[in-house]
Amino acid sequence: MTKQRRFVEPALLGSVFVIATSGLVYELVSGTLASYVLGDSVTQFSLVIGLYLFAMGLGSYLSQFLEGRLIDRFVEIELGVALVGGLSAPLLFRTYAVQGAFRPLLYGLVVITGTLVGLEIPLLLRLLKFSLDMKELVARVLGLDYVGALVASLLFPTLLLPHLGIHQTSLLFGFLNAAVAFATTFLFPIERERLVRLRVECVLVLMLLGSGFFVVTRFVDRFEAQYFGAPIVYSMQSPYQRVVVTQSPRQTRLFLNGQLQFSSDDEYRYHEVLVHPAVAALGREPRRALVLGGGDGLAVRELLRYPSIEHIDLVDLDPAVTDTFRSLPLAKALNLGSLDDPRVTVRNMDAYKFLEEPGTAVDLALVDFPDPGNYAVGKLYTDTFYRLLRERVGVRGVVVVQATSPQYARESYWCVVTTMEAAGFVTAPFHAYVPSFGEWGFILAGAEGTAPPTALRIDPSQLKYLDAAVLPSLFSFPRDLGRVEAPVNRLNDQALVATYTREWAVWTR
Amino acid sequence: MQRRAFLSAVAGGWVASSVLPDRRPVHGRIMGASHSVGHALRGNDARPAALNPADIDAALPGREIAAPAPFPDRTDVLIVGGGASGLSAAWRLAALGVESVVCELEPFVGGTSTYGTAGASAHPWGAHYLAAPNPEARAALRLLREMGVVTGWDAAGRPMFDGRHLCHAPEERLFYAGEWWQGLVPVDALTADEREEMRRFRSIADEWTTRIGSDGRPAFDIPVRLSSKDPDVLALDRRSFAEWLTANRFTSPFVRWYVRYAVLDDYGGEPETISAWAGLHYFAARKLKSQELLGSHFLVWPEGNGRLIRELCERSQANVYTNALVTSLTEERGSVRATVLNAYTGERRTIEARAAVLAIPAFVASKITRIGGAPWPKRTASPWVVANLHTGWPANPDLPWDSVLFDAKGLGYVHAQHQQTVVTEQPVVTYYRAYGDADVAGARQSLLAKPWIALAEEIIADLMPAHPHIRDEVERMDIMVWGHAMPRPEPGFLGSDPFAGSPLISERIAWAHVDQAGIALFEEAQDRGVRAAEAVAPLVGKDPGETWL
Numbered sequence A: 001m002t003k004q005r006r007f008v009e010p011a012l013l014g015s016v017f018v019i020a021t022s023g024l025v026y027e028l029v030s031g032t033l034a035s036y037v038l039g040d041s042v043t044q045f046s047l048v049i050g051l052y053l054f055a056m057g058l059g060s061y062l063s064q065f066l067e068g069r070l071i072d073r074f075v076e077i078e079l080g081v082a083l084v085g086g087l088s089a090p091l092l093f094r095t096y097a098v099q100g101a102f103r104p105l106l107y108g109l110v111v112i113t114g115t116l117v118g119l120e121i122p123l124l125l126r127l128l129k130f131s132l133d134m135k136e137l138v139a140r141v142l143g144l145d146y147v148g149a150l151v152a153s154l155l156f157p158t159l160l161l162p163h164l165g166i167h168q169t170s171l172l173f174g175f176l177n178a179a180v181a182f183a184t185t186f187l188f189p190i191e192r193e194r195l196v197r198l199r200v201e202c203v204l205v206l207m208l209l210g211s212g213f214f215v216v217t218r219f220v221d222r223f224e225a226q227y228f229g230a231p232i233v234y235s236m237q238s239p240y241q242r243v244v245v246t247q248s249p250r251q252t253r254l255f256l257n258g259q260l261q262f263s264s265d266d267e268y269r270y271h272e273v274l275v276h277p278a279v280a281a282l283g284r285e286p287r288r289a290l291v292l293g294g295g296d297g298l299a300v301r302e303l304l305r306y307p308s309i310e311h312i313d314l315v316d317l318d319p320a321v322t323d324t325f326r327s328l329p330l331a332k333a334l335n336l337g338s339l340d341d342p343r344v345t346v347r348n349m350d351a352y353k354f355l356e357e358p359g360t361a362v363d364l365a366l367v368d369f370p371d372p373g374n375y376a377v378g379k380l381y382t383d384t385f386y387r388l389l390r391e392r393v394g395v396r397g398v399v400v401v402q403a404t405s406p407q408y409a410r411e412s413y414w415c416v417v418t419t420m421e422a423a424g425f426v427t428a429p430f431h432a433y434v435p436s437f438g439e440w441g442f443i444l445a446g447a448e449g450t451a452p453p454t455a456l457r458i459d460p461s462q463l464k465y466l467d468a469a470v471l472p473s474l475f476s477f478p479r480d481l482g483r484v485e486a487p488v489n490r491l492n493d494q495a496l497v498a499t500y501t502r503e504w505a506v507w508t509r
Numbered sequence B: 001m002q003r004r005a006f007l008s009a010v011a012g013g014w015v016a017s018s019v020l021p022d023r024r025p026v027h028g029r030i031m032g033a034s035h036s037v038g039h040a041l042r043g044n045d046a047r048p049a050a051l052n053p054a055d056i057d058a059a060l061p062g063r064e065i066a067a068p069a070p071f072p073d074r075t076d077v078l079i080v081g082g083g084a085s086g087l088s089a090a091w092r093l094a095a096l097g098v099e100s101v102v103c104e105l106e107p108f109v110g111g112t113s114t115y116g117t118a119g120a121s122a123h124p125w126g127a128h129y130l131a132a133p134n135p136e137a138r139a140a141l142r143l144l145r146e147m148g149v150v151t152g153w154d155a156a157g158r159p160m161f162d163g164r165h166l167c168h169a170p171e172e173r174l175f176y177a178g179e180w181w182q183g184l185v186p187v188d189a190l191t192a193d194e195r196e197e198m199r200r201f202r203s204i205a206d207e208w209t210t211r212i213g214s215d216g217r218p219a220f221d222i223p224v225r226l227s228s229k230d231p232d233v234l235a236l237d238r239r240s241f242a243e244w245l246t247a248n249r250f251t252s253p254f255v256r257w258y259v260r261y262a263v264l265d266d267y268g269g270e271p272e273t274i275s276a277w278a279g280l281h282y283f284a285a286r287k288l289k290s291q292e293l294l295g296s297h298f299l300v301w302p303e304g305n306g307r308l309i310r311e312l313c314e315r316s317q318a319n320v321y322t323n324a325l326v327t328s329l330t331e332e333r334g335s336v337r338a339t340v341l342n343a344y345t346g347e348r349r350t351i352e353a354r355a356a357v358l359a360i361p362a363f364v365a366s367k368i369t370r371i372g373g374a375p376w377p378k379r380t381a382s383p384w385v386v387a388n389l390h391t392g393w394p395a396n397p398d399l400p401w402d403s404v405l406f407d408a409k410g411l412g413y414v415h416a417q418h419q420q421t422v423v424t425e426q427p428v429v430t431y432y433r434a435y436g437d438a439d440v441a442g443a444r445q446s447l448l449a450k451p452w453i454a455l456a457e458e459i460i461a462d463l464m465p466a467h468p469h470i471r472d473e474v475e476r477m478d479i480m481v482w483g484h485a486m487p488r489p490e491p492g493f494l495g496s497d498p499f500a501g502s503p504l505i506s507e508r509i510a511w512a513h514v515d516q517a518g519i520a521l522f523e524e525a526q527d528r529g530v531r532a533a534e535a536v537a538p539l540v541g542k543d544p545g546e547t548w549l
């Protein structure tokens, strides 16, 4: 008997440590998730911490009403913490992805975990009071509790989050909690029939969390999250590409096939530059516009700043992209709901097909395709494509094309310029610095007489980057970005794809 | 046995394949050039049983079969054969305002340039590309101009093309030494000797491309009748291409494979069985060089040259009668009379015309006309197998048009949806295999005797090295056996008086078929068809005016 005692005490104190650590981990997981998804990390963390502490207090208070079979209660509460805390991250993510009630679930989970953890320490004190004297007991238990918290707060940002990711961290600690519960059933004398039931429960929970630990890597890929540098809040595989939206406290980012499309903290530079110089070059009020690619609705948002706009056709092949940017709250906050504007028609079709079909002439065409990294996208950068485009804008229209980076892929950029000229456009190449991308290249084009614009057609107070002083500077190229000789990109050889792949390989190696 | 029930018997292939253990059943059937009906010509009077309409329907899924209209009694010009040659004649005659009727024995038009539409995409059943034609192939260029594929002519008189129809990059890849390489020559995998030999071969081919014969004509041209008669050039026709290659020290395995692949693809013959003249013609007859053709110079469509067939039909508004087998053609008192068997109903009918164009191979034409002294060249026809594989492959933006396997039995496969601007899942690919050795009769017999399952297994085995899971990836495989696919330009095929002669084989009958040229190319078929039409037009009182040739 004494022998067993001697063994029980350190074991129970060990479980105090685990409980304390995991309690804080759940708190951190919730806080991190909330700030990823809802932004404003200060508010989110204070709310989560406040609620959690309050719930712990609630739990401690409620513990007085627990009577009899304390060991059973303790095991069951442990299992409850394991389940709720362990599954909290995957559950919250899933809810966010399907646009469920994220906030109520978040706060609900915080309160439940807090309450359960709050119940545990008083229960433990009561379990241990027979073996230790009060003074010693309180000192040891509370001491361990705070040490556990310190360990958790050190491990979480340094080891857990970067290496396991948020899902596996939360599942791992759930698993540890359940293991403590399981171990407890061996340490205390429990009646046989209850013992079997409790152990079965423990094993079930352990299995659930354990398998979750391995499965979760599949459904939200940890490596992928590492690759994207931030947690993925939305991802889907369409027939054409993999669409991924990531969210970190600072920024929302969109990736198509792993290629960054925009980052919320500097996309305004990109989209202002894409849209406003072209409108300025038009020399008249823009009425009808065409956006090819750009299913994120951000270019459309800029266009809609002009009251004269009557109609915009947005042609993007992939309904997965346009649907995401119509419904995901995070995305709508960025494009200001531009895709639902009555003046905008979204067409999910091949841009080639769209241009081949007869249609009314447009004042402006904004071409915003992914970079020409494979032969399918490369087709949208050929002389044939630009000929069709030229027919659509007629002699009075203006075109602007995103054309990769003249810094990282200088020959590729000028290859697009050469190709557009071969298709009969007069071009005015320009570039801008977008921190997420580096120095980025665009091409303004139109009929004879197309030239860099000298004045904006929009009040710069509506913009964040462009103004009258910046505008002309975009059109001058420093020597190391300047024009180089490049071939015409034709459908039947697609010189651009090879050039682009070669040039970017140097930077991504 | 009057006719082998190709169409139905072979559906048994499916049953067999599903019974065999451990085999995922790939479905499919043999389609087919109706050898059975053609064989009715052997014993001229033997009346074949009517084709079962259900079989016909299944023959080319997706291609509509018009209800058999009653054949007309008379017309101005009767065209026998609805392949590229016959339809080109109809196209030319329509432009002259001459009424014509086309009789085609198969339930579908197009001959060896026909196509299918079943499944995810239209696909070729025969000819699959047209190389950018030489400026001399004027009929072909005219058709392309009408279609908008040729957009005009540049200052140097060269045709310019709409880039949408030129084969999009990437054009081809080769499975060599266990991996795919872009292009047909895996330069980095070759030995220095092989590379050097390849370079030497190319430079000799380039020399021949620009060589002008003693009569001022290019050594090789398309149409072939415009090639030089310089005896030094013609001398090449006296030996096999293999002999020429060996004599010129082209002996490395890669170069021999490369050359063999090329000539099998165009002529259905191996270097051992074709003339050296034809072999060099393949590498030296295409002269069109321009900036826009620095990439691929192949014009391709999902249905292959079936696109050209469709355009010819549309443009000529041809009166085409399918299931119409002409069993005899005679000329008497200023008119021609044809006996036509309705393969659908078994009925015979006589059509009277003022002139006729025979747009069928020499071995059939000689049988149905019996015109004494007609200059039928002796042609050996290579057998081919064409299969359309409906795959379950995922979308791959970088899948090329043509995928070739080094040292395989077949010529690889082409991807029907390649020219689409959107990447497609589950591509339909068309597999080709030519039987190029000397024993064509043996090859033909064994092919025609094989059930679907045997042919399908051979194709699967042939693709297996590059696609280990092909058996599980193919949902459906239909197979066409072409017993007499195309003339093979054997040594001596040019004859003693090459490129000579009128298309007229008698007063009122002209002959137009790739057999005349001895080289099976679309440009030749068009050239022959248009020439025959212009030769018969005066016989029905129409001045052809300026020639289209």
Ligand SMILES: Cc1cc2nc3c(=O)[nH]c(=O)nc-3n(C[C@H](O)[C@H](O)[C@H](O)COP(=O)(O)OP(=O)(O)OC[C@H]3O[C@@H](n4cnc5c(N)ncnc54)[C@H](O)[C@@H]3O)c2cc1C
Pocket (backbone or CB within 6 Å): B080, B081, B082, B083, B084, B085, B086, B103, B104, B105, B106, B109, B110, B111, B112, B113, B125, B126, B127, B128, B129, B130, B305, B324, B325, B326, B327, B359, B360, B361, B364, B368, B384, B386, B432, B482, B485, B486, B512, B513, B514, B515, B520, B521, B522, B523, B525
């Ligand atoms: C597998 C294959 C691949 C090829 N690939 C290419 C290619 O990529 N590019 C290219 O240019 N060429 C290619 N060819 C060559 C092709 O044969 C020619 O381009 C062209 O289609 C030949 O046309 P034709 O009209 O001269 O002959 P055919 O196609 O032989 O047409 C003759 C027609 O006459 C019909 N017929 C025969 N006898 C009778 C009768 N008694 N009564 C009524 N009708 C009759 C036949 O059914 C047939 O439809 C290929 C051929 C094959 C078989």
